[in-house]
Amino acid sequence: MINARRAAVLPSLALAAALSAVLLPGTALAQFAPAPLTVDSTARLAADGSVTLTGTYTCAPGSGPVLLDAEAFQGDRHADLEGSLAVCDGRIHTWSATGRPGSGSFGPGAARGEAVLMELSKGLPFPVGVRTAHAELTLSR
Incomplete structure (x- = not known):
């Protein structure tokens, strides 16, 4: 049985919970969740001039085909x-991912990297979800 004091406190608690959900950005779990896509800050430069970038990604089960x-x-x-x-x-x-520049060649030192995760939809000719990640890189042999 709810007494009068509890009856008066419950609406205040409900209001505080609602305001917290609206005003605080994300939940604690979301704040510490891994980024859906990352690019490592160090990249490998091979003797033939090709560069290899690495990183991490995550995507939900049941997604359409996802290209990186x-x-x-x-x-x-x-x-x-x-x-x-x-x-x-x-x-x-x-x-x-590995590739070579279209013209010229890369050398050791500073560079930039970008990765894109694109979710394709069945039946639609364009991506339905796109995530990008950028990083300042150090290229090393």
Whole structure:
């Protein structure tokens, strides 16, 4: 049985809970959840001039086909790196992508990397979900 004091406190607790849900950004679990896509800050530069970026990704089970693509930039040089099909099971996976710049070559030192995770929908000709990650990189042999 609820007494008068408890009856007066319950609406205040409900209001406080509602305000907390609206005003506080995300839940504690969401605040500490892994990023859906990352690019590592160190990349490998091979003797043949190709660059390899790595990182992590996660995507929900039941997603449509999800493609992971990456690019590397150094000065005015750009490399499209090989894409791959992501495994969407809710777990964190590592990814790796390798490619060569279209012209010129990369050298050891500073560069930028970008990865894109694109969820495709069955029956639609465009992605329904796109996540990107950027990183300042150090290229090393």
